Amino acid sequence: MARDPNIPDAFDVYTLVVLRRPADAPEFTEAELDALQAEHLAYRADLRRQGVLVVNGPFDAQSDDTYRGMSIFACDPARAAELSDADPSVIAGRLAYDVMEWWVAADSLAFPRVEGPVGDRRSMPDD
Secondary structure (H helix, E strand, C coil), rough: CCCCCCCCCCCEEEEEEECCCCCCCCCCCHHHHHHHHHHHHHHHHHHHHHHCCCEEEEEECCCCCCCEEEEEECCCCCHHHHHHHHCHHHHHHEEEEEEEEEEEEEECCCCCCCCCCCCCCCCCCCC
């Protein structure tokens, strides 16, 4: 069978974390939310300084308001989950997360502010 030219030979695989608001998120006062958000942002900024968090940001105008933001990590999914568990907003129950690997055609994305590798280069496994 001939290879489909639209299917890449190689993929860059990134660790993706999607933050979401759980249905059972506790209620907080405005002052508590402000303090928690400041802690959350400071934690994320520290992960960026460490080089483990490559890029992140909030969602807007999405079809599901429970989705809050997304991050790409320069580590494996297990480590990204550990780091996400330590996020103050996750600890407080305000946010939950989903971790996954995201496969994109090799060299589709660039991260000019990052030194070193972000994802792993892989080939599509044979069935």
